Amino acid sequence: MNAIAIEKQVNVNLSQERGLLRFITAGSVDDGKSTLIGRLLFDSKGIFADQLDAISRAKHKRTVGDTIDLSLLTDGLEAEREQGITIDVAYRYFATPKRKFIIADTPGHEQYTRNMVTGASTADAVVILVDVSKVKLNDDGSVDLLVQTKRHSTIAHLLKIQHVIVAVNKMDLVNYDQNVYDRIVAEYKKFADQLGLSAVHAVPLSALAGDNVVTATDKMPWYQGPTLIDLLESLSIYDASHDEPFRFPVQLVARHNGHEANDFRGYMGRIEAGKVSKGDQLIVQPSGQSATVKDILTLDGSLESAVVGQSVTILLNEYLDISRGDMLAGADRPANQLKTVKADLCWLSEDALDVRRKYWLKHTTKQVAARVTAVDTLLDINTQQRSPATSLKLNDIATVTLNVQQALAADAYDKIRSTGAFILIDEVTHQTVAAGMIRIEE
Incomplete structure (x- = not known):
């Protein structure tokens, strides 16, 4: 493998393991998802001064006095600000010294569940907010979780999101009561076991007050775990598709410009799983034709090997009928x-x-x-x-x-x-x- 290929592979692996984390917030209406993201951005210094000034002067601000309405950082649509709800998926980027993040703020209203599915489809982790003021604590010790909490957890399971964080929000409304937190977490973990969710983490917080979001609080001395940002920074998100068989859906067939003598024919796309090297034996699906990798091209030149996540052009030794929608797969383990x-x-x-x-x-x-x-x-x-x-x-x-x-x-x-x-x-x-x-x- 040449130096360029090795560097790219290392960069991809680092991105998957500790570099970039994609996560979403989910939960029911008014659980505080937008406020939580605003707090993450504000406390991690991820807001520009002009953004801060704009939301301070916003006409649909839902806070009293000079207090900043942090939810307005993600609720950008006029209808969202007017109604106080999230409708569309809003993506925000921020970084800490340890990691880069892309957040998707997804709607809580049942009507917009489809938007939540969109945001969750590429996520490595989901932060499911549970509003302590809405959860019903029964006299017999049981807890009734909201339907949307269960729905979003189910979707997270179906989409195989690696990590689920249960953020028990608005703890300030119950005077930071440990008993309330423990009962909610126990009930959620019981539901998670039913679903088959394994990597579940829990943290008590107040997005509005900033408790345990970025900065630890002394208001919950009974909680000795990490803050939300510490938890997000520590999650391991290695993508197992590095180890899977080679998958390369063909996006475009590239030809020469018509002014060259050589008959250049390359197959362009993104490697969705596994890795490929010069000389590898492939199979074209669905036709079943065999092929051999002649070269792997990028804008930086030819590579000896390429791995999942890279967009490349693959040249084959054989002249075959291959078009957009076909799959190049490893001959030893086809799809x-x-x-x-x-x-x-x-x-x-x-x-x-x-x-x-x-x-x-x-x-x-x-x-x-x-x-x-x-x-x-x-x-x-x-x-x-x-x-x-x-x-x-x-x-x-x-x-x-x-x-x-x-x-x-x-x-x-x-x-x-x-x-x-x-x-x-x-x-x-x-x-x-x-x-x-x-x-x-x-």
Whole structure:
């Protein structure tokens, strides 16, 4: 491997392990998600002076006197500021000496669950806020978590987000009572066990007051754990797709400019899993043709090897019929060829699923006609029980069976997220109506 390739591979690995963390905030309406992000940005010095001045003068400020309304840092739409809710996904970047972060502030209202799914699809971690003032503490010692808390936790599990942080917010409203915190965390972890969430961390905080967000507080001496930012800085997010078989969905076939004698033909795209080197044996899917890697090109020149996350142009020794939507895979471990697809589906459209209709299925760079032939089981968010169904409505989550017009070269979502995910598109309105995760039984 040459020096350029080694440097790029090291940079990719560092980015995956300790460099850049993508995380989202999730929870119910008014749990304090936007305020929490504003507090993170404010206390970590991630706000410019003009931004601070703008939100101080905002007409829809929801704080008293000169107190800054930190939620306005992410609620940028006029409708969001006017109504005091988050509607769209807002992305913000900030950095500490230890790590860089991209935050997605996602809506809490059930109507905008589809926006939460969008933000969660690329996240390494999720911060689920639980508002202590809304949680019902029963006399028998049990706790009733909000439906949206359960819904967002379920989506985090389906999307295989690596880390879940339970931020028990507004502790100042219950006088920083340890008993309230302990009961809520115990109930959430019981629900997480039902889901199968394993990496769950908990922290008590007050986003409005700034307790345990960036700075530790002396108001909760019973809590000796890390602050939220300390927790986020310490999370390990190594991407297992480095170790998976090679996957390269072809985005574009590159030809020479017509003024050169050599017949240049390269296949451009992003490596979604594994690694590739010159001389490697590949298989073209779905055609099944064999190929050998002749060269790997980037803007910086030729590479001996390339790894997941890099965008490259691959040249082959053979002249083959390859076009956008085809998959170049490792010959030793090719992707599954699927004409019938089993998947977990999050329905995102206000128009119900119609099993008599065709939809467009978009998987990596390939788009094919598809039909949902059966809704196998519908998931009850509260009980985690599954039952038969014939259709899906907005925000429903179900296991379904689809038939596709052309075979997909796909993997189980549990194995490789990028080649196990897809969306469904309405062929008339061109709106995204569902997000799916492919499940393949071993």
